[in-house]
Amino acid sequence: MFILDKKNSIANHFLYQLRDSEIQKDRFRFRKNLERLGEIMAYEISKSLPFYQKSIKTPLGNSSVELIKYQPVLISVLRAAIPFYQGFLNFFDDTDSGFIGAYRKGETDDSKNIEIDYLYQAAPSIEGREVILIDPMLATGKSFIKTIENLYKNGNPSKIHIASVIAAPEGIDFLQKNTKQSVEIWICSLDEKLNDKSYIIPGLGDAGDLSFGVKL
Numbered sequence: 699m700f701i702l703d704k705k706n707s708i709a710n711h712f713l714y715q716l717r718d719s720e721i722q723k724d725r726f727r728f729r730k731n732l733e734r735l736g737e738i739m740a741y742e743i744s745k746s747l748p749f750y751q752k753s754i755k756t757p758l759g760n761s762s763v764e765l766i767k768y769q770p771v772l773i774s775v776l777r778a779a780i781p782f783y784q785g786f787l788n789f790f791d792d793t794d795s796g797f798i799g800a801y802r803k804g805e806t807d808d809s810k811n812i813e814i815d816y817l818y819q820a821a822p823s824i825e826g827r828e829v830i831l832i833d834p835m836l837a838t839g840k841s842f843i844k845t846i847e848n849l850y851k852n853g854n855p856s857k858i859h860i861a862s863v864i865a866a867p868e869g870i871d872f873l874q875k876n877t878k879q880s881v882e883i884w885i886c887s888l889d890e891k892l893n894d895k896s897y898i899i900p901g902l903g904d905a906g907d908l909s910f911g912v913k914l
Contacts, residue, residue, distance in 0.1 A: 699870065700742060702735075702886040709738050713887055716863070717902045728908045729781040732834060732863065735886055736785020739861050743770075743830060743884055744789070746859075769793035770859070771824050775800055775833040775845060778906035782834045782863060790830075796821025798848070800841045816844050825853030834905045836865035836885065838896050839872035846877060857882065863905075864889055866898045 702709050712731040715721045722728050749764040773796040774783035787795065799818030831845060842860060849855075858881045860873065865885040869892075873881065889898050907913065 699883040699885070701888055702738065702742065702884075707738075709735060709886065712738075713863075717900070719903075722902065722908050725909065725911075732781035732905070732909065733785040733788070735863055736782040736832070736861075737788055738785075739884055739886065740786040740789035740830075743859055743861065743882075746882070747828065768827065770828040770830050771796065771822060771855075773798060773821060773829060773831045773845070773849065775831070775841065776818070777910060778835065778904075779833045781909055782861075783832045786830060786832060786861070794822040796824075796849075796852075798845050800845055816848060819848055819851075821849060821852050823853050824849060824855045826856050827853075828857045828859065829855045830859045830861055832861050834863040835898060835901070836860070836862040836869045836873075836883075837892060837898050838866075839869035839876070842869075842873055843876050846881075859884060861885075863887070864898055864901060866890075866892045868892050 703713060712734050716728060716731050744766060747770065748767040750767045751762050752765045754761045754763060769790045769792055771794050772783060772786050772790060774780060775798045787793070797818070797820050800816050829849070831842065833842065836842065846858065858879070860881050861884045863886045865888055867888065870883060870888070873883065889901060891899050893899050902908070
């Protein structure tokens with residue numbers, strides 16, 4: 699598992715602004731910081747992808763460079779992931795993308811009884827391809843498992859990367875115990891715990907509402 703804030707970098711500034719309850723009132727800034735973190739995480743994940751050598755003819759001679767062999771498929775979980783996903787798309791700009799509608803159904807004081815509604819999927823073939831599943835909050839992990847199960851209708855990926863901004867230990871543990879194949883988990887920060895309503899503590903609030911406004 700990769701945790702971005704384990705090493706100090708400019709990313710800490712973006713995480714700070716996302717969490718600060720006063721700064722996050724600026725909706726544009728909140729979305730932009732999610733996008734910036736998406737770009738940083740795309741860069742980090744790119745290091746793990748397969749590369750090949752490409753020759754280049756410059757105006758003054760010849761050179762070579764290592765290029766990504768295949769760009770990964772990006773899967774965005776609507777709606778909260780859209781700004782975070784845009785950061786990935788800025789870097790993997792020639793890739794295929796898919797979109798998933800999955801959300802937590804209702805409120806409950808029992809995290810074990812949380813239900814995930816899965817309403818929408820528009821995704822390309824993922825057969826034999828590396829997939830980055832993008833959602834800014836990894837709380838219980840149940841929506842990720844539901845999404846992965848449904849994505850298998852589009853093929854068997856060679857590898858699945860899960861990318862989130864903030865995660866809870868309970869969600870990480872649930873993912874690792876309930877995925878049929880191993881997944882690579884990439885997060886910006888690992889928080890303390892889930893509360894009795896399965897919200898991440900200290901977290902940052904509802905990323906979808908902070909990005910786009912409170913939903914009915």
